[in-house]
Amino acid sequence: MNKDTRNGLSEKERKSALTSGEDEKITEIIKSAQKGDQKAFQILVEKYKAQVAGIAYKMVGSYEDAKDISQIVFVKTYQNLGSFDTTKKLSTWLYRITINASIDFIRKHKKHRHEALESIAGELKEKKRDVEGTYKRSLIQWAIRKAMEVLNPKQRSVFVLRDLEGLDIKEVAQITGMPQATVRWYLHRARSRLREELIRHYSGVLEGTGIKYGL
Amino acid sequence: MDCKNVRKLLWDFMDLNPEKKSTLEKHFESCPHCKEHFISYQKSCGSIKKALEFEAPQNYWNDFALNLSTKKPYSFLSRIWANQVSEAIGFLRTPLLGPVPAYLFSALLLVFLALGLFPTFLSNKQLERWPNNLVIAENQLISAVDDGRVTIYSAEIK
Numbered sequence: 001m002n003k004d005t006r007n008g009l010s011e012k013e014r015k016s017a018l019t020s021g022e023d024e025k026i027t028e029i030i031k032s033a034q035k036g037d038q039k040a041f042q043i044l045v046e047k048y049k050a051q052v053a054g055i056a057y058k059m060v061g062s063y064e065d066a067k068d069i070s071q072i073v074f075v076k077t078y079q080n081l082g083s084f085d086t087t088k089k090l091s092t093w094l095y096r097i098t099i100n101a102s103i104d105f106i107r108k109h110k111k112h113r114h115e116a117l118e119s120i121a122g123e124l125k126e127k128k129r130d131v132e133g134t135y136k137r138s139l140i141q142w143a144i145r146k147a148m149e150v151l152n153p154k155q156r157s158v159f160v161l162r163d164l165e166g167l168d169i170k171e172v173a174q175i176t177g178m179p180q181a182t183v184r185w186y187l188h189r190a191r192s193r194l195r196e197e198l199i200r201h202y203s204g205v206l207e208g209t210g211i212k213y214g215l
Numbered sequence: 216m217d218c219k220n221v222r223k224l225l226w227d228f229m230d231l232n233p234e235k236k237s238t239l240e241k242h243f244e245s246c247p248h249c250k251e252h253f254i255s256y257q258k259s260c261g262s263i264k265k266a267l268e269f270e271a272p273q274n275y276w277n278d279f280a281l282n283l284s285t286k287k288p289y290s291f292l293s294r295i296w297a298n299q300v301s302e303a304i305g306f307l308r309t310p311l312l313g314p315v316p317a318y319l320f321s322a323l324l325l326v327f328l329a330l331g332l333f334p335t336f337l338s339n340k341q342l343e344r345w346p347n348n349l350v351i352a353e354n355q356l357i358s359a360v361d362d363g364r365v366t367i368y369s370a371e372i373k
Contacts, residue, residue, distance in 0.1 A: 209262070
């Protein structure tokens with residue numbers, strides 16, 4: 001039997017946990033990683049890297065920056081995995097680290113962000129051949145990203161987690177460490193500020209895209 | 216609830232309590248204009264969500280490498296122990312006022328002490344006793360000892 005005697009987890013078990021995603025097996029993998037098994041940790045990275053990069057991308061608006069942030073997140077996660085309580089959800093903890101790392105990144109690189117609309121369109125054209133759809137999507141993306149710049153870190157975090165990631169209020173509260181009522185307040189403020197910003201500066205850009213923010 | 220108040224609540228529709236949601240839904244039944252706005256709002260939210268979706272470009276993960284430390288991650292107990300040790304030796308890091316000001320303060324104190332002692336040391340060196348019992352300081356004759364009696368010639372010591 002192919003069994004790793006160091007941490008008591010076989011290769012087969014690792015692979016099955018990755019595909020089935022059962023909580024108990026994930027907990028076993030986390031425990032192995034806590035004992036220093038880097039292969040077990042790699043399974044966790046494979047499972048969560050797209051979600052982590054997705055949140056980072058929505059926070060900072062760049063694929064490359066999102067990748068850098070994801071790397072930072074997983075290194076931090078590995079270094080602090082010993083203190084993780086396995087009775088709690090790993091994703092919640094990972095998302096919290098991602099949000100904090102993204103906020104740090106935004107603060108550090110605030111002065112250097114000059115993203116042109118063309119670069120977003122180019123990024124999308126690599127993936128899509130539907131020219132009109134791609135163009136509309138790039139317009140929406142550009143306008144929303146620019147408008148999101150007026151949001152403070154807390155407003156941006158709750159907006160990303162709730163409205164873009166679709167997490168429920170309870171989970172957003174756990175990730176951000178805020179009470180649910182506070183999350184609701186920040187969400188309300190974020191949506192209002194975004195709406196004002198879009199109406200004031202980007203209504204022309206969004207014309208014809210189907211986005212009607214100025215209801 | 217009138218149309219103006221309904222539209223104020225539209226943006227937070229999914230986070231409203233069941234009571235408010237039901238009030239809005241009842242309003243939509245009687246107001247096709249607000250209902251149209253609501254549908255438009257939902258479509259807009261969907262479009263925004265879709266536009267900002269994360270779709271990893273081709274070969275995106277190819278250079279995704281983690282520089283993990285080869286040592287084991289700290290366990291919970293070892294972290295507590297590390298914190299206790301850190302606290303115990305904390306006074307070494309902050310001798311007086313805190314990290315940087317304390318070191319600066321200590322360094323300056325040492326410099327001033329050294330500068331304060333330097334003139335005394337220097338003057339002692341300059342004060343020489345000659346073999347014939349004459350005391351000379353800065354090239355001036357101060358006193359002379361002759362058969363147990365001291366004669367002071369000048370007491371002007373700068």
